[in-house]
Amino acid sequence: MQNFEFQNGTAIIFGKNQEQVVGKQTAAFGKKVLLHYGGGSIKKSGLYDRVVSSLKAEGIEVFELGGVKPNPRVDLVREGVSICKKEGIEFILAVGGGSVIDSAKAIAAGAYYDGDVWDYFIGKAEVDLCVPIGVVLTIPAAGSETSGGTVVTNEDGLYKRSTGHQNMRPQFAILNPELTYTLPAYQTACGLTDMMAHILERYFTNEQHVDLTDRLCEGTLRSIIANAHTVIDDPTNYDARAEIMWAGTIAHNDLLGTGRIGDWASHEIEHEISGIYDIAHGAGLAIIFPAWMKYVYKHNVNRFAQYANRVWDVEIDLNDLEKTALAGIKKTEDFFHSIGMPIRLTEVDIDRTHFDEMAKKATDRCPLGNFVKLEANDVHKIYELALD
Amino acid sequence: MQNFEFQNGTAIIFGKNQEQVVGKQTAAFGKKVLLHYGGGSIKKSGLYDRVVSSLKAEGIEVFELGGVKPNPRVDLVREGVSICKKEGIEFILAVGGGSVIDSAKAIAAGAYYDGDVWDYFIGKAEVDLCVPIGVVLTIPAAGSETSGGTVVTNEDGLYKRSTGHQNMRPQFAILNPELTYTLPAYQTACGLTDMMAHILERYFTNEQHVDLTDRLCEGTLRSIIANAHTVIDDPTNYDARAEIMWAGTIAHNDLLGTGRIGDWASHEIEHEISGIYDIAHGAGLAIIFPAWMKYVYKHNVNRFAQYANRVWDVEIDLNDLEKTALAGIKKTEDFFHSIGMPIRLTEVDIDRTHFDEMAKKATDRCPLGNFVKLEANDVHKIYELALD
Structure with missing residues (x-):
C-alpha cells in the first residue's frame, strides 16, 4: 500500500x-x-x-x-x-x-x-x-x-x-x-457506466497489497450492477435510485483509491472522442473501457481474473487464468450493452477519420495511464479495438 | 434506505x-x-x-x-x-x-x-x-x-x-x-474483534434496502478476516498491518452506517462487563457478539444467512436457511477463538454473580438495540448464553 x-x-x-x-x-x-x-x-x-x-x-x-x-x-x-x-x-x-x-x-x-x-x-x-x-x-x-x-x-x-x-x-x-426519477434510460445508463469507470480506473493498479480497497471497489461495482436494470426498467424505484446515487458518489470520493495509484488512461482516451464528437462521456467510456482492457490485460492476468471472479462471478479456472480474465472483460462489455450503451465506435457513427489526431492529442503531454504506460501508437490500437 | x-x-x-x-x-x-x-x-x-x-x-x-x-x-x-x-x-x-x-x-x-x-x-x-x-x-x-x-x-x-x-x-x-508492530498478539486480536464488532453493529439492521452499505460492510469484514492471522503470526508484516489499520478506521468512520440504523446492543451489553471486570473491550465483544447473534438471529434469518454466505463463504441452503445462518454464527465464534479471543465468560473467570446488576444497568435508560429491542431479562439471557 x-x-x-x-x-x-x-x-x-x-x-x-x-x-x-x-x-x-x-x-x-x-x-x-x-x-x-x-x-x-x-x-x-x-x-x-x-x-x-x-x-x-x-x-x-x-x-x-x-x-x-x-x-x-x-x-x-x-x-x-x-x-x-x-x-x-x-x-x-x-x-x-x-x-x-x-x-x-x-x-x-x-x-x-x-x-x-x-x-x-x-x-x-x-x-x-x-x-x-x-x-x-x-x-x-x-x-x-x-x-x-x-x-x-x-x-x-x-x-x-x-x-x-x-x-x-x-x-x-x-x-x-x-x-433522478425523470432521467431518461440512456442518460441513466451513461451515469452507471461513468461511475463504474471511476472504480475500474482505480481498480487496475500495479500496487500489490490493496486488499481492503479492492474489496470496497468490488462491492461498489456489484451494487451498481445489481441495481442497474431496476433503475432503467423501473425509473421511479426509490430504493434502487438511492443505491445508485450513493454509489456514484462513493465511486469517486477518493476513498476507493486510497493507497493505490489508479490508471485513468481510458478517461483520457475517451475525452478525445467526446471532445471532438460530443457524444456522452458515459457512452464513450462503455466503448473505450473494454477495448483498453483487451489491450492491457496480459500485464496482470491475475488481477483481471480476480476482477472477473469477484465482480462478475466468473469461476476461476486455475489452469487457464487468461480465460477467466477474458470472461470478465466479456461480461463487462455485455453488461454495458445490456443497459443500452454502445460498445463500438461504429455504433455511434465514428470512424477512423480522427484516430491519428485523437491518439496524438491524448498523449501530447505525456504517456497515458499508470497500469500500463501508453504512447500514441498504443492509443491508436485501442481506438482500432474499439472500432467494430 | x-x-x-x-x-x-x-x-x-x-x-x-x-x-x-x-x-x-x-x-x-x-x-x-x-x-x-x-x-x-x-x-x-x-x-x-x-x-x-x-x-x-x-x-x-x-x-x-x-x-x-x-x-x-x-x-x-x-x-x-x-x-x-x-x-x-x-x-x-x-x-x-x-x-x-x-x-x-x-x-x-x-x-x-x-x-x-x-x-x-x-x-x-x-x-x-x-x-x-x-x-x-x-x-x-x-x-x-x-x-x-x-x-x-x-x-x-x-x-x-x-x-x-x-x-x-x-x-x-x-x-x-x-x-503497530509492537502490539502483542492478544491486543492485536482485541483490536480485530473491536473493528469487526463496529461493522456487525451496523450490518444487523431492519432497513431493507441497504445493498451498497451491506457490500461495503462485507468487503471490510472479509479484508479484516483475510489479514487477521498474518498480523498475529507475523507482526511486522507491513502490508497486513496496513490493511488492518485502514480497515479499523473505515469500520467506524460512519460511512458503513449511512442510510441504516445500526443495532449497538452488544456494545452496551459488553460495556457492563468491562465496566465491572476491567477486561479488554475487544475480548468482551468476542464473548458477547456470538451470544447476541444466537439470541436474535430468528428475527431475520435471511440477513444472517446473507452474512454467513457473503462474509464466511457458507453455501446457502435454500431448504434450511436457519442452518446457513447458524453456520455463519459458528464461523464468527470460531474465528474469534482462532485469533486467541475468549468466547465464553468462564474463560475470563466471570460467573453469574453480577448478571442481574449488569442486565439492569445496561437497560437502565431504555431498552437496548434496534435490530431487536432488548429489556433487562433479554440481556440476562444473553449473559447466560455467553457463560460457558
Missing part, C-alpha cells in the same frame, strides 16, 4: 426532500450566490423554483448563470468568472449533474485568478483559492459532487482537459434520489 | 514515517497543546520523543497528561479539563489507541463547559464547542480516530457511558502501520 493523504469533508445530505435545506446550507457561506445550472429541465421539474425560494427565504441575493452543456465549455466558465468578479459572489450553487458542477468548480477557481481560467487546465497555473461551492445533484454519474476535480472543454481546438484541487471540493452535496 | 447526513472531514495521513508531520499539522491549530497519552509504551518505543521534538520544532508549548488506562476514567478526564481551562489549551494531541483518544475527546468537550464533564455522559448536558483534537494512532481497534464518539468509565458506580458530537471528530489522524 502506498502512503496517502485522504480528506473529504463534503457534507452529504441524502434522501427524500432534502433539497428543502439548500437555502439554510447556503446561507452559512454567504449572501451573494451564483446559481449555476444547465438547460430547462430543472425549470420544468419545479426544482428551480424550489431552490430559488429556499435561497430567497434566507435573504440570499441570487445571480444566475444557466446554459451549461454536457462537456461544459470554457466560454461559459469565463462568463461565470466575470460575474463572480463583478458582483463579489461569495458562494456558487450548482444545480444539476457533473457538467454543471465541473463548470461551477472552474468558475470558483477562476474567480480569484487574474489570468485566463484555461491556464489551470493546461498547467500554466495552479488552482489555489476558490469560491466555496454547494451542489444539488440531479444526475448520479460523474461523482463531481464530492471530488476535487473538474473537466472542461475548450472549443478552440476541441481540447477536453482536467484539473483539480482540494479547495474545489463542494462544501455540501444534496442528494435526493427522487430528483 | 433512510435519509441521512454524513460528513467526516478528518484528514487521514497514512503510511510509513507519517508521524514526522505531527508538529506541522498541529501548529495549524494552535501553539498551546495538551499532549495526552497512556503508559510508558510510547516512551519505550521512542514515539514520544519523536512527537515532542516534532512539536517543539514548530515552537509549540507542550503540556502533558499521561496515564490513560484502558476503559479511560472520568477522573483523569477531569484533570485534563482543568489543565485546559488553566492553561488556555488550544489543541489536544492524543498519542495512543482508542482509550487515549476517547479521553482526549471528553477533555476537549469539557474544556468549554462550566459544569462537570460527566454530565455529557448521563444526558444532563449536550456537547457543543470542543477544543480541536489530533491523533497519532498506535492501536487499530476503536476507530475513535475519525469518529465523533467517546466512551468513558466512571469508577464511582462503575458506569461506562458514551456520548458524541460532530465537533469531537479529530482534525487529523496520523496512521503509520509500523507503529
Whole structure:
C-alpha cells in the first residue's frame, strides 16, 4: 500500500426532500450566490423554483448563470468568472449533474485568478483559492459532487482537459434520489457506466497489497450492477435510485483509491472522442473501457481474473487464468450493452477519420495511464479495438 | 434506505514515517497543546520523543497528561479539563489507541463547559464547542480516530457511558502501520474483534434496502478476516498491518452506517462487563457478539444467512436457511477463538454473580438495540448464553 493523504469533508445530505435545506446550507457561506445550472429541465421539474425560494427565504441575493452543456465549455466558465468578479459572489450553487458542477468548480477557481481560467487546465497555473461551492445533484454519474476535480472543454481546438484541487471540493452535496426519477434510460445508463469507470480506473493498479480497497471497489461495482436494470426498467424505484446515487458518489470520493495509484488512461482516451464528437462521456467510456482492457490485460492476468471472479462471478479456472480474465472483460462489455450503451465506435457513427489526431492529442503531454504506460501508437490500437 | 447526513472531514495521513508531520499539522491549530497519552509504551518505543521534538520544532508549548488506562476514567478526564481551562489549551494531541483518544475527546468537550464533564455522559448536558483534537494512532481497534464518539468509565458506580458530537471528530489522524508492530498478539486480536464488532453493529439492521452499505460492510469484514492471522503470526508484516489499520478506521468512520440504523446492543451489553471486570473491550465483544447473534438471529434469518454466505463463504441452503445462518454464527465464534479471543465468560473467570446488576444497568435508560429491542431479562439471557 502506498502512503496517502485522504480528506473529504463534503457534507452529504441524502434522501427524500432534502433539497428543502439548500437555502439554510447556503446561507452559512454567504449572501451573494451564483446559481449555476444547465438547460430547462430543472425549470420544468419545479426544482428551480424550489431552490430559488429556499435561497430567497434566507435573504440570499441570487445571480444566475444557466446554459451549461454536457462537456461544459470554457466560454461559459469565463462568463461565470466575470460575474463572480463583478458582483463579489461569495458562494456558487450548482444545480444539476457533473457538467454543471465541473463548470461551477472552474468558475470558483477562476474567480480569484487574474489570468485566463484555461491556464489551470493546461498547467500554466495552479488552482489555489476558490469560491466555496454547494451542489444539488440531479444526475448520479460523474461523482463531481464530492471530488476535487473538474473537466472542461475548450472549443478552440476541441481540447477536453482536467484539473483539480482540494479547495474545489463542494462544501455540501444534496442528494435526493427522487430528483433522478425523470432521467431518461440512456442518460441513466451513461451515469452507471461513468461511475463504474471511476472504480475500474482505480481498480487496475500495479500496487500489490490493496486488499481492503479492492474489496470496497468490488462491492461498489456489484451494487451498481445489481441495481442497474431496476433503475432503467423501473425509473421511479426509490430504493434502487438511492443505491445508485450513493454509489456514484462513493465511486469517486477518493476513498476507493486510497493507497493505490489508479490508471485513468481510458478517461483520457475517451475525452478525445467526446471532445471532438460530443457524444456522452458515459457512452464513450462503455466503448473505450473494454477495448483498453483487451489491450492491457496480459500485464496482470491475475488481477483481471480476480476482477472477473469477484465482480462478475466468473469461476476461476486455475489452469487457464487468461480465460477467466477474458470472461470478465466479456461480461463487462455485455453488461454495458445490456443497459443500452454502445460498445463500438461504429455504433455511434465514428470512424477512423480522427484516430491519428485523437491518439496524438491524448498523449501530447505525456504517456497515458499508470497500469500500463501508453504512447500514441498504443492509443491508436485501442481506438482500432474499439472500432467494430 | 433512510435519509441521512454524513460528513467526516478528518484528514487521514497514512503510511510509513507519517508521524514526522505531527508538529506541522498541529501548529495549524494552535501553539498551546495538551499532549495526552497512556503508559510508558510510547516512551519505550521512542514515539514520544519523536512527537515532542516534532512539536517543539514548530515552537509549540507542550503540556502533558499521561496515564490513560484502558476503559479511560472520568477522573483523569477531569484533570485534563482543568489543565485546559488553566492553561488556555488550544489543541489536544492524543498519542495512543482508542482509550487515549476517547479521553482526549471528553477533555476537549469539557474544556468549554462550566459544569462537570460527566454530565455529557448521563444526558444532563449536550456537547457543543470542543477544543480541536489530533491523533497519532498506535492501536487499530476503536476507530475513535475519525469518529465523533467517546466512551468513558466512571469508577464511582462503575458506569461506562458514551456520548458524541460532530465537533469531537479529530482534525487529523496520523496512521503509520509500523507503529503497530509492537502490539502483542492478544491486543492485536482485541483490536480485530473491536473493528469487526463496529461493522456487525451496523450490518444487523431492519432497513431493507441497504445493498451498497451491506457490500461495503462485507468487503471490510472479509479484508479484516483475510489479514487477521498474518498480523498475529507475523507482526511486522507491513502490508497486513496496513490493511488492518485502514480497515479499523473505515469500520467506524460512519460511512458503513449511512442510510441504516445500526443495532449497538452488544456494545452496551459488553460495556457492563468491562465496566465491572476491567477486561479488554475487544475480548468482551468476542464473548458477547456470538451470544447476541444466537439470541436474535430468528428475527431475520435471511440477513444472517446473507452474512454467513457473503462474509464466511457458507453455501446457502435454500431448504434450511436457519442452518446457513447458524453456520455463519459458528464461523464468527470460531474465528474469534482462532485469533486467541475468549468466547465464553468462564474463560475470563466471570460467573453469574453480577448478571442481574449488569442486565439492569445496561437497560437502565431504555431498552437496548434496534435490530431487536432488548429489556433487562433479554440481556440476562444473553449473559447466560455467553457463560460457558
